[in-house]
Amino acid sequence: MRRIISLLAVLALLLSGCGTDKAPTVRVGVALYDQSDTFISTMARQLQQLFQEEEQGRGIKINLSLSDGQGSQTLQNEQVDRFLNQGYDIICVNIVDRTAAAVIVDKAQAADVPVIFFNREPVEEDLRRWEGAYYVGAYAEQGGRLQGQLVLDAWREDAAALDRSGDGVLQYVVLEGEAGHQDTLLRTEYSIQTLTAGGMEIEKLASATANWQRSQASARMNQWLQQYGDAMEAVFANNDDMALGAIDACLSAGMTVEELPYIVGVDATEPALEAVRNGTLKGTVCNDAAGQAKSIVALSCALLDGEAPESAVELEDGKYVWLPYASVTAENLEDHLKTE
Amino acid sequence: MKRKILLQLVVPLLSLCMLFLLLAVQPDPASRSVEPVELSVILRETDTAALNAARQGMEQAAADLNAELRLLTLTTAGSGEEQRALLEREVSGGAGGVVLVPADRETLADSVRQAAGQVPVVTMETDMGESGAKAWVGADNAALGTALGKAALNGVRPGETVLLLDSLSGDNAVRERLEAAAAVLKTEGRTVEVCTPGERPLSDALKTALSELRPSLVMAFEAGALETAASVLETVEQPAPLLYGAGASTAIAAGLEQGRITAIAAQNEFAAGYLAVEAAVRLARHQTWETEDPLEFSILRRENMYEPDSQKLLFPVIR
Amino acid sequence: MKDAVQSLRRRWQELYSRSSIQMILSLSFTAVAVLGLVGLGLTLFLRFSSSNNTQQAENSQRVLTQVNWNLDAYLRRIMRVSDTAYYSVIKNTDVEDKSLSPALDLLYENNRDSLVSIAVFSQEGGLVADAPLQKLKNSVSPRWEDWFTQATNKIENLHFSTPHVQNLWEDPDQRYRWVVSLSRYVELSRGGSMEGGVLLVDMSFSGIEQICKDVDLAGSGYLYLIDGSGEIIYHPRQQLIYAGLQEENNLAAAGYSDGSHKETFQGSRRQVTVKTVGYTGWKLVGVVPMESLWDNYGQLVLFVLFVLLFSVFLLVFVNLRLSEWITAPVKKLDRAVKDLEARRKDIDFDVGGPYEVEHLSHSLRSMASTMDHLMEDIIQQEEQKRRSELDVLQSQINPHFLYNTLDSVVWMTENGRTQDAVVMLTSLARFFRISLSRGSNVISIGDELEHARHYLTIQKMRYKNKFSAAITAEEGVEGLYTIKLIVQPVLENAIYHGMAYADGDGEVAVRAFREGDDVIIQVTDNGPGMPEEVVERLLDPGGPTALAGAKGSGIGFRNVHQRLRLTFGPAYGLTILSEPDDGTTVRIRLPALDEEAARRYRKEETP
Known part of the structure; x- marks a missing residue:
């Protein structure tokens, strides 16, 4: 029974999929660990602007959705789940608890949605679980x-x-x-x-x-x-x-x-x-922050286009995008x- | 005989099977789900942070009603031109509905009219019903201005100067609020000056105006301007003028608490955001939407900002 | 009532008597089965729906108990934090010598997920220690806060506040957090002396939310948490309620006792289950809208209906086939019997079917064949009887006539009229030759007329020419055939009744002619005629055999009529047209038989 239903559902999806001919829409979900963090909110703003520019430049629609984890990994996991359930095309995670990345990587892998971690670096072993997981950040x-x-x-x-x-x-x-x-x-x-x-x-x-x-x-x-x-x-x-x-x-x-x-x-x-x-x-x-945001956007776009990520950003180990620090006095x- | 059996047995059996499938499939909630509506939310600011509460309301409504939000910020705050361009782009890009916080009626009138012909347009704060916008969510601007003006009467003696910040040039909610407040203040014998920043940043214009006019009270009519004014007044040497304004955000609440802001007229931003998105989604789905009464607003001061109702109004429950 | 039942019964009987067995069988099978099914389905459904309601209530109760348990454990943990802070830290530390902060920090870090802050205040509301380290806002005076006054008013208790925005701490990031405060009165030792103070533990919403959020209530059911006065602590749509966009029946719920209740709120009926949380007086309220209960029902009802429909359909089909299997042979048998009634030959009694029917058909077949045999026997016997009767009738003519004629000859011979006697005897011989016709009973009409002529000749002589006679035949009629001896009795009758009293002017005319496919031999006399009742009596086979005072008796006449009818069918025979004083006309109608056709009758006559 269930199979028949799902079959019908798939059919309906296919049919409805054929019907639309609007500008392609891609959905990008960004999960922030805590939006009240000044650095993070700066980055969020930059991401928003960069994606908006990218959208204008490419003539596609990029629906960017920001979520605030409020320092709770449980909440963030829920938010990531929501992104995945709603069929987001790419997910950027500023993980709350850097030791908890495995869960998110596994979920993303199951849904086959690339996941870009940024600013808060997950443990390397977790990142290695799947080739679709990346990290953008600076050398601490x-x-x-x-x-x-x-x-x-x-x-x-x-x-x-x-x-x-x-x-x-x-x-x-x-x-x-x-x-x-x-x-x-x-x-x-x-x-x-x-x-x-x-x-x-x-x-x-x-x-x-x-x-x-x-x-x-x-x-x-x-x-x-x-x-x-x-x-x-x-x-x-x-x-x-x-x-x-x-x-x-x-x-x-x-x-x-x-x-x-x-x-x-x-x-x-x-x-x-x-x-x-x-x-x-x-x-x-x-x-x-700007550089990281740019790298995230470039990496996202490359992944969305199905290009090799290496062509868009400098990738170390096929996973890491490192951005340099610079001192300011x-x-x-x-x-x-x-x-x- | 064989044919008869075929007709008697197989045909009704098949039709019954079809019926059964229909019955079994139809009540499945997943298959009844509706297509998400894609809503473009065109803001007036460069940053969504200031609109946190409204944004939460929008997101809540989007989640409840199965909509997808595209929050669009401007590169220059309060630019009607940019909003117009965004509006046109979004409508041609196939948005299912538009929520707009208009910066200027005049600049936007034509494109709103055009857009409203294709998709439902809901405006926040500034009512653009005359230009064809289907719904409007906001407080009664004139009443808000009047209330704010009346509240300010305690803070300024007759003859003293009140500086009103016309932070958003153009025909919009700020203008309506400002005029209403000015009318109250003038009839009560206060001198009213208007500070129009024009091309300059508001903070600079305000600083100049402060030094030139020496007002005893400054009044801002939207959240962004109020925040800016609060931070400018902090740097001014004592005695700083009192600050009244409209808008609600955590920064404003902090200003209120710390005494940098004397009183605010606040509406429930969460409700505003929620209602705006709800209206747009319902209209996009061709459901009815009665434009509700204007949102209620209340005048909050430091003394009553922690009353339970004010708490609920000022601080969205963090989820 | 009784009438209605009676009329129903009558109608049913009418229907019953009119319907075929198959109809009755399939209808009654189906009716009984459907009744049974519906009854069963209805019972099950009613049973299910009533148990479903209670089950739903029990389910809500169970879920609430579980949540209550979790919440209780959670609150106890927070209370344990408060206890630890008090009994293990504050009681053991003199705030003059040593800061409480490190120990509080430890506690805080340990419970970071559920806590926002821990703080100790002096009796005057001054901050003694807090974790995490934060500065008190200048603008606040904790002494006047609710949690503070509650703690100092009832010093032996722990006090849970309603959700509020914690505004104690200075925060450059301008964060305002909603918390639930747990406050208690504590004894602080400062420089050896004891003084009062308040311990405040602020817990974040997230812990409570996590416990209450993902509960599994039926349909669109949800759960919310209120304090004793009905103030909402947790609600899945809390922000919407706070924003005035949605309402909840929380104030009414505060008055409910533990258990299930039904309420109507904003036009929708819902099942509300309440469970009080220990110590705090908080209430967990589970709400399940009735519609969502019926949502499931609707689907179930549809399903049951469908199954019912399906089984009814199957039943109807199976019953139709079954009754057809049973009744088809009976029907065939019925048809066979009808054929039997219609006297058809070669009836097929081989109908198959169940044993009883098979047996019946065998019996019927043997019965039919027996009947056939009996029938044939009867026909043969009848035939024989008829023939013997005919023979008797035929032979009835002769002795009487012979006696009269011979008597006349004797009389003539005595009187010397030898010539006449010779003529008479010759005619008599001719007469008898034709009568015998070598045993054949079918002769040509010519012979028959010849026979009549001889008879007339004899009778004319006997009656001394009292009448004249003429015999004419249409051309071609003489060559046709007839059964013999049909005209003579008619003539005999005419002569005895008409001519006997004639006075030389009697006339008898015999005329044979064709009329369509028939041949008419008409005998006309001008005698006195007969009244109508005599005419009627003449042809009536059951009538009295003799006419009073009349010679002859008409037996021959009736005999002719019967023979004709027996041989050729009821369309043939005699017709008498007669009126008193106006003569009599007797028409003998018989089919025009050529030799070929005549053979059939001849053969038939052959024994």
Whole structure:
């Protein structure tokens, strides 16, 4: 019985499929881990614009659907399910829990819909489960190195400006991102490593997670300010939101811009660039949101057209699109804004 | 004899089998599902973030009524020309319906009329029924402006200046609200100045106007302008003028809570988005849609923003 | 009533008597079977639908119990967090010496999926510790919040709030989260002394949502959660309700007791199952619209109807065939019997069919053959009887006539009229020769007329020429054939009744002529004629044999008539036209037989 019904359904589908001759419509589903994340919302906006441009350029319809996972992997899985059920042609996932990618890859494989992960890198083994799974992101390692380099350069240029205690040792704190996120681990690890490799003497006063959030970072910094006061000479934040949170805390504690510790972030979001401009944020590392968005769009289009993805983007291992970081300081801010 | 048996047995049996198939197949819900309606939503902003609540409403309606949304943002906020181009492109591209947040009646009148001939066009905020739009979802703009003007009377003494932000040039909801508010304020003896940004960014125009006119109260008539005004006023040296405005978003709620905004006239954005999409889908399916009464709005201040009803209005339940 | 039953019975009997066996068989089979089927189907369906309702209610109940269990476990977990925070952290820590934060952080991180924040406030509403680390907004004073006052008013209890937007924490991202707050009064030790405080655990919606969301209620059924006062905590369409786009009967549901209820809301009837969640006083409400119950029914009804239709069709078909198989031989038999009635030959009694019918057909066949034999016997006997009768009739003529004639001859001879006696004897000899005709009973009309002529000659002599006679025959008629001795009795009658009293002027005319395919021999006399009743009596076979006072008696006359009819059929015989005083005309009608045709009768006569 069921078979007959499904047969009829298929027939009906075929018939209805033959009847339409509108402009081809492709559906792209983008699942974001949390839209309140500044970097992610920037990327979402860029994706939206790029797809809209692509649509005009190619004369096809691209229906882009954004979903906000609100930091819940269960919710995100549901959203991905919905995309797959509605017959989306391509799915971009900014996964909430990077250890949970296997489920999504399997689902996508079952539905034969290519899935592009971005910004939050799934575990390599999960990504290897299917050749239709890709990752677009930046080398967290490089981000960390560049962040470290910023501080190292500043130290080499004018160590006294940083070393307020004058003991020749840089006292620093680290505001870490979400536990378990690859960027948290790698950025922290390599920024510090760069300093030590550069021959600096450093001392970690404290480190704590602020879950990428400005408010939590601000509260944490507030606590540290009471605890360490001026002893903090540098603040390494795993992203700009947290760096801005630290600045918020310092400013609301009554510090002037000059009195601020040397705070560096990662991502180069708009508010962060604004902070670089007014000198509160000493430097940030550009996590190329626009570049990532472009790569995602290019990769998506290649997959939709059935072309080899290699022709559209530089692909490592047939899976990874890596985008470089670039450091941004007050000196090269204008250049950076121009290239944007 | 053989033929007779064939006729007696096989033919009715076959017809019964057909009947059975029909019976068995028909009630299957999957086969009854209707084609999704493809709706193009043409916004007035460059970014959907500001419209979060309305967007959630739209998406909810789309999910409920089996529609597919195409959210289209502009490259320049509030550009009627761009909306017109988008509208024409979407209609020729085979959209099943259009939800439009018009930036300017004049610029859009012709293309809306043209589009309305082919697909249902539903407008939000600005009523374009005269140009053939089938439905309109929004608050009564004049009433909203009047209410806002009355609310503002407490904040400004007679003779003092009120600066009204005409953030969207053109004939639209903002204009209607502004005129209604201006009328109230003028009759009550307040000086009314209008700040029209024109080509400049609103923030720059506002800064200039602030320094030139020294208003004691600033009034914005849409969410985007209100947010911008709030952030501009924060940078202004004390005493900053009071800020009144229309619109509801989390940023505005935060402004209200922190005292940067004194009062807002807010409608339920979620409901607006939901109703707009529902109207468009129903019209696209040739069902009836009674244009409902204008949406209700309420004047919210810091004191009453956390009352249960205001909470429900300001903050969509996060799902 | 009785009349109606009677008339129904009568009508039924009429129908019954008019219908064929096949009709009756198939109709009654089908009627009984369909009645049985419908009865069975109806019983099953009623039984099913009544049990379905209760089952549905039970199902909702079961689902709700399951959800309730899950929700209870979930709430207990949150309460356990609160307990742990209080008994293991707050009670053991002097807030003066040591921060509560690390322990609270640990708790928070452990339950991150379901919690938004944990915070401890002092009696004055000041923040003592919180996790995750956040700053209190300047604009809020926790002391006046509902959860705070509730906790301090009833210090022994845990308090669950209704959903609200948590506005305590400063958030540069301007996020406003809907939470359900769990608050309790705690004792804080500060510098050795105890003071009051409030522990606030904010749980996110997602946990509750996950428990309530994917419940499996019938049809478009769903489940929502309200607090004791009917305020909605979770509803699948919560945002729509908040936005005023949809309504729910939550306030009424708050008044329901646990169990199943029926309610009508916004024009639709629905089955509502309520289950109270322990401790919190919250109520789980499962809603199943009646329509969705009937949705399934509709399909079922259709299915049952279809099966019924199908079986009825099959039954009708099978019954038709079955009754046809039974009745076809009976019908054939019936036809055979009808043939039998119509006296057809070679009737086919071989009809097949079941044993009884077969047996019946055998019996009928033997009966038919017996009947045939009997019939033949009867015919033969009849024939013989008729022939002997004829013989008797024929022989009846002669002795009487012979006696009279011989008497006349004697009388003539005595009187010396030898010449006349010779003529008479010659005619008599001729007369008898033709009468015998060598045993054949069919002779030519010429001979028959000759025979009549001799007879007339004899009678004229006997009656001393009281009358004259003429015999004429149309040309060709003399060559045709007839059974013999038909004219003489008529003449005898004419002479005895007409001429005996004539006075020399009697006339007897015999005329033979053709009329179509028939031959008419007409004997006319001018005697006194007969009244009508005599005429009638003459041809009546059952009539009295003798006329009073009359010689002859008319036996010969009637004999002729009967013979003609027996031989040629009822269309032939005598016709008498007579009126008193106007003579008598007797018409003998017989078929015009040529020699060929005459042979048949001759043969038949041959014994």
